[in-house]
Amino acid sequence: MSRLLLGLALLAVAHLASAAVSSHSLIASPDGKFLYSADFDSGYVSRIETANPKSRLERQVGKDIRRLALDSTHQLLAATDYRAEDVLLLDARNLKVKHRLHLPKRPFGVVYDARNRLFWVTLFQSAKLVGISESGKVLYSQHTADTPRGLALLSDGRLLMTHSMTGQVSIYNTRSLPPTLEKRITLKTTQNPDQTVSQGLPRRLDNIAVSPDERVAWLPHVLWNFDHPFQFQSTVFPAISVLSLKAGEEREIPSWRKQLFKQINLTNTRNRTLIVSNPAEAAFSPDGKKVYVTMAGSEDVLVFDRSRSIHDPGKVGPNSDDPGAKAVQLVRTLPGSNPRGLVIQGDDIYVQNAMSLDLTKLTRGGNSPFARARVTVAQWVKLVDKDPLPAKIREGERIFNDADTSKHPSYPMAGDSWMSCDSCHTDGFNFTNRYLMAAAPRNIHENAITGHASLKHMVGGDFVGDYIRMIQNTQGGLGHDTRDQAKPVDPDQPPDNVRRDMEALHAYVTRPFNLPFVSTWLRVDGVDGQGQFLHPQSWLNSATCASCHSDIFKQWVDSNHHYMAGSDPYYRLLEDLAGKTEGEGFRAWCLGCHDPERLSVGEKQHGQANHMFDKGGQFLQRAGLHPTTLNDEGASCLFCHRITRLDDAGGNANFTVNLKDRATYPGEDSNNALFRWFGKRLIQAKPQAHIDSYSQPFYSSSQFCGSCHTEFSPGPGARIVGTYEEWAKSSFNAPTDPARNRTCIDCHMHADISRIGQPVPGYATDGGKLKKNVVTHQFTGANYFLPGLRNPHQAEMSLALLRTAAKLGLSLDRNGVVVRVTNVGAGHKFPTGVADFRQFWLEVTVTDAEGKVILANGQPDADGKVPDDARQFRKVFGDKDGKPVGLEFWRYARMLEDTRIPADSYRDEHYPLPDQVRWPIHVTAKLDFRIFPAWVTRLVQQQNPTLPTPGIKTLNTIEQTFGAPHAD
Amino acid sequence: MTAMSVGHESLDLAQRCKARWQALAYRNRTAEWTLYALAFSGLPLIAAFSADWQWQRWDLVGHALLGTFGFITLILPFWSSHRRLLLRSRKSFLRMTGRITEVLLLVTGASGYYLILWGNRGGPLGNLVHQAHLIASLGLTLVVMRHAWRWSVLQPLWKRLGLGAR
Structure with missing residues (x-):
């Protein structure tokens, strides 16, 4: 009897783990009675009875439901909510939430593991694999390689995980827990001189389809081909890669990759190859002989036949040209919008349409190799009764995902169904942007643009015109490709319906989690994306913080991190120029870091008040009585200390400010002085909530500073400032060597520049704890001039820091004098930041034995102009035509000159000596610095005559006498 | 009753104050309720309880206001009057718990005023x-419960729990 029970138990376990399971957005219960649909950003989950589709249950459970998985009892349904960053466990019968786990960032894939009785979930942005019990407890959480997304669990316990943005697949062993990594496969990257041939980096691997015999896995994805300027028909290609799953010998089979023209080469009646785009999900027929793939962009189902190809990957030799499967049919065009998930039930195919929120039913037409799939019911069931998204935003999102040329032949978003915005901008605008920029390696001296070139108004200045230009030049849409009767569109004067489409697209692009201010990546939690902004009183006057943090306030208030917008006349000049040349909306790019409070409350430009000479923040102190009515410039206390999320998208203020969830004390924000006094008493009585509310673990990370100290041009994506990256590559980034490690804070927020590297005790709170190393808030940087107008001590600190950056050396070579400038202390390039405006140069004087000057270089003239032949350390930006951009640095398209010195490196400047030198010679070399060139200051002074003229500062000097060199 | 009233009226102000003062020593109810209310409102403010901040912030207001004003107007006058009894008490237990109460009251009160007027700014002090404040107030609550056992405002609760004084 016991043997019988044991046998039954083993049978049951074997049954539970008998088939591979994958993460999908549309799934069926094993008995086929129900379909479950993750309804994406409607936030709904739907359950449909297949025998009676009218019997449908829908429930809004979150914000953006991406994937579903059923447990072995079919009563527990796990769902990932990508935007709310929750994993939900629902009762599969009524879709009520039983458990909700907050799991940042961006939970995506989910599968049920019957062997271990848990759900595996990928956290896309956090790069984690999480195991969740049926009772809603996190049992395992471990880091993975970047961007885990799709999941598939094989019956032998191997867990496949795609890495969407790096083109990799990891294989974990879940037979013993925690899971162990067994192998990581990098999908092949191909390159071809002919840019119209399918090639590029495998990206956007969201799903895995495993064959019924578990011999192969199909991975739909795209290929990013960004090694050349974007152009229609060469930037993105659809592809499906195939893995051999033989245990221990897992590998990609390159010859089985399905690519355009080679293995996806179906033609229409006019013998023109049909183009498909954005492969989404794949599913095998029950006998494994056919594979059906949804094409989310071109809105098709592509059918592959495997019956006449090799099935066993083990029989595919290294040089085999067997395709593994042949594309035999394209079901074009599906009636729904943006097909993603699909489920095969016998002869039926159910396709989930993410934008129209419905299911289309198709028939496979039988199992014959000649069977033809066809649509049987265009809208078999509506998934969500009432779409919660406003119609305009839904339309904008549809356009963002749309590459279906045939549906809108006059004004299609893509030519020849080639690609959509979503082909590159995965799920909109988010951290994946940094992978886009990384995928475009550039020789910046030839072309620094990684994104969209030929924009007329940098997007923000005129989004309608520039959206059209992007769609035309990259996707071939809106009249660029006229083969399918598309009408021409003038970006500057589009027809009304195209304008409406672009406005709808803009409504989607400016949703709070995308780019609410278009040009900057700043996001404000609390702005609802409907064209509304924060109330000005959401912000606090930083002077209110001074009552307890007086030293910190004094340091900050005069600093450049405070007065960096309306009170910085150089900034004003440039922001005004940006608004004038590109369009007023483009100012937001500047405001995101320089004036975020004003931007967040709906102001379109810097403030008009100028506090350039205001010492100690007197105007703030005066305004302190009405603290909630002031929107100050710069990085205020509340701004920096309420950045609650970093999304490394490549810079441009890629963070979220959250004011609505801070822990406030009753009375602290009151306009009534007595209540405010009492509120402060409460803070001091129990300060922990206050401390927690204004601290984040990442505040000490250099990446935090890098959010603004990394800039790229919005749209073109040319890297304008890369200070963080320069530091990250340097020897100063040594987290495992504390003696060597120098973060941004260690130098720029240090109380005593002469003691960098040593702790300096001090107080952050009046009467508070003596900190071993107080982090001061004067933000010492290269700009000694403007803070110096208010605070000479800060100017001295800046100059002291600058003097630690570079060391001078002198030597002779055959041709003359060599001045070596070594970047010993900057920790990033010397100079960094706005090195296109900073002036660092060498002033060299050589006198002969009689004291006669025989060489002079770098001496400014009477007007303060540095001579053209001076050796400067700088970058010179050029536009697309190779002309210097001057003040319009955002038009940077190629690097004309780059004489900056990387950290740990040096630059030798050679000065030939005249003939017939009377030895010995005396050489004097100075490293000079001026904050802005004289011509820029003169321009600024025309706007602001009270601005003094910044002088030239000599940072370092070296002198040496040399006798005649020995002849070799 | 009438004679008593007449007698009171004939007393001068000082005597009437003295009588009231002496009577206050026996009027423990308000002071005791205030003390328990302070203890009860203080508990959620302890970090270990991790109470929701939206609740805590108003609890903090109540605790601070009651502590600031209730201590001076309700607890301190009662105790000043009441301590005369415990000093004279023949019961050593009451004398002992009374002394402890007095010390704890001093520590709790002083620390409470320090916190509200100057604050815990992170320094050692x-x-x-x-x-x-935390430890003394917890101790104070327990000691007072025991000290006042027989006459406590909590007596109905003790009785319900089968712990009532016989």
């Missing part, structure tokens, strides 16, 4: 005062 602030932390010490914070801890002192």
Whole structure:
């Protein structure tokens, strides 16, 4: 009897783990009675009875439901909510939430593991694999390689995980827990001189389809081909890669990759190859002989036949040209919008349409190799009764995902169904942007643009015109490709319906989690994306913080991190120029870091008040009585200390400010002085909530500073400032060597520049704890001039820091004098930041034995102009035509000159000596610095005559006498 | 009753004050309720309880206001009057718990005023005062419960729990 029970138990376990399971957005219960649909950003989950589709249950459970998985009892349904960053466990019968786990960032894939009785979930942005019990407890959480997304669990316990943005697949062993990594496969990257041939980096691997015999896995994805300027028909290609799953010998089979023209080469009646785009999900027929793939962009189902190809990957030799499967049919065009998930039930195919929120039913037409799939019911069931998204935003999102040329032949978003915005901008605008920029390696001296070139108004200045230009030049849409009767569109004067489409697209692009201010990546939690902004009183006057943090306030208030917008006349000049040349909306790019409070409350430009000479923040102190009515410039206390999320998208203020969830004390924000006094008493009585509310673990990370100290041009994506990256590559980034490690804070927020590297005790709170190393808030940087107008001590600190950056050396070579400038202390390039405006140069004087000057270089003239032949350390930006951009640095398209010195490196400047030198010679070399060139200051002074003229500062000097060199 | 009233009216102001003062020593109810209310409102403010901040912030207001004003107007006058009894008490237990109560009351009150007027700003003294307030107030609550057992406002509760004084 016991043997019988044991046998039954083993049978049951074997049954539970008998088939591979994958993460999908549309799934069926094993008995086929129900379909479950993750309804994406409607936030709904739907359950449909297949025998009676009218019997449908829908429930809004979150914000953006991406994937579903059923447990072995079919009563527990796990769902990932990508935007709310929750994993939900629902009762599969009524879709009520039983458990909700907050799991940042961006939970995506989910599968049920019957062997271990848990759900595996990928956290896309956090790069984690999480195991969740049926009772809603996190049992395992471990880091993975970047961007885990799709999941598939094989019956032998191997867990496949795609890495969407790096083109990799990891294989974990879940037979013993925690899971162990067994192998990581990098999908092949191909390159071809002919840019119209399918090639590029495998990206956007969201799903895995495993064959019924578990011999192969199909991975739909795209290929990013960004090694050349974007152009229609060469930037993105659809592809499906195939893995051999033989245990221990897992590998990609390159010859089985399905690519355009080679293995996806179906033609229409006019013998023109049909183009498909954005492969989404794949599913095998029950006998494994056919594979059906949804094409989310071109809105098709592509059918592959495997019956006449090799099935066993083990029989595919290294040089085999067997395709593994042949594309035999394209079901074009599906009636729904943006097909993603699909489920095969016998002869039926159910396709989930993410934008129209419905299911289309198709028939496979039988199992014959000649069977033809066809649509049987265009809208078999509506998934969500009432779409919660406003119609305009839904339309904008549809356009963002749309590459279906045939549906809108006059004004299609893509030519020849080639690609959509979503082909590159995965799920909109988010951290994946940094992978886009990384995928475009550039020789910046030839072309620094990684994104969209030929924009007329940098997007923000005129989004309608520039959206059209992007769609035309990259996707071939809106009249660029006229083969399918598309009408021409003038970006500057589009027809009304195209304008409406672009406005709808803009409504989607400016949703709070995308780019609410278009040009900057700043996001404000609390702005609802409907064209509304924060109330000005959401912000606090930083002077209110001074009552307890007086030293910190004094340091900050005069600093450049405070007065960096309306009170910085150089900034004003440039922001005004940006608004004038590109369009007023483009100012937001500047405001995101320089004036975020004003931007967040709906102001379109810097403030008009100028506090350039205001010492100690007197105007703030005066305004302190009405603290909630002031929107100050710069990085205020509340701004920096309420950045609650970093999304490394490549810079441009890629963070979220959250004011609505801070822990406030009753009375602290009151306009009534007595209540405010009492509120402060409460803070001091129990300060922990206050401390927690204004601290984040990442505040000490250099990446935090890098959010603004990394800039790229919005749209073109040319890297304008890369200070963080320069530091990250340097020897100063040594987290495992504390003696060597120098973060941004260690130098720029240090109380005593002469003691960098040593702790300096001090107080952050009046009467508070003596900190071993107080982090001061004067933000010492290269700009000694403007803070110096208010605070000479800060100017001295800046100059002291600058003097630690570079060391001078002198030597002779055959041709003359060599001045070596070594970047010993900057920790990033010397100079960094706005090195296109900073002036660092060498002033060299050589006198002969009689004291006669025989060489002079770098001496400014009477007007303060540095001579053209001076050796400067700088970058010179050029536009697309190779002309210097001057003040319009955002038009940077190629690097004309780059004489900056990387950290740990040096630059030798050679000065030939005249003939017939009377030895010995005396050489004097100075490293000079001026904050802005004289011509820029003169321009600024025309706007602001009270601005003094910044002088030239000599940072370092070296002198040496040399006798005649020995002849070799 | 009438004679008594007439007698009271004939007393001068000082005598009437003295009589009231002496009577106050026996009027423990308000002071005791205030003390328990302070203890009850203080508990959720302890970090270990991790109460929701939206609840805590208003609890903090109540605790601070009651502590600031209730201590001076309700607890301190009662105790000043009441301590005369415990000094004279023949019961050593009451004398002992009374003494402890007095010390704890002093520590709790002083630390409470320190916290509300100056605050715990993270320094050693602030932390010490914070801890002192927490520990002393917990101790005070327990000692007072025991000290006042027979006459306590909590007597109905003790009775319900089968712990009532016989």
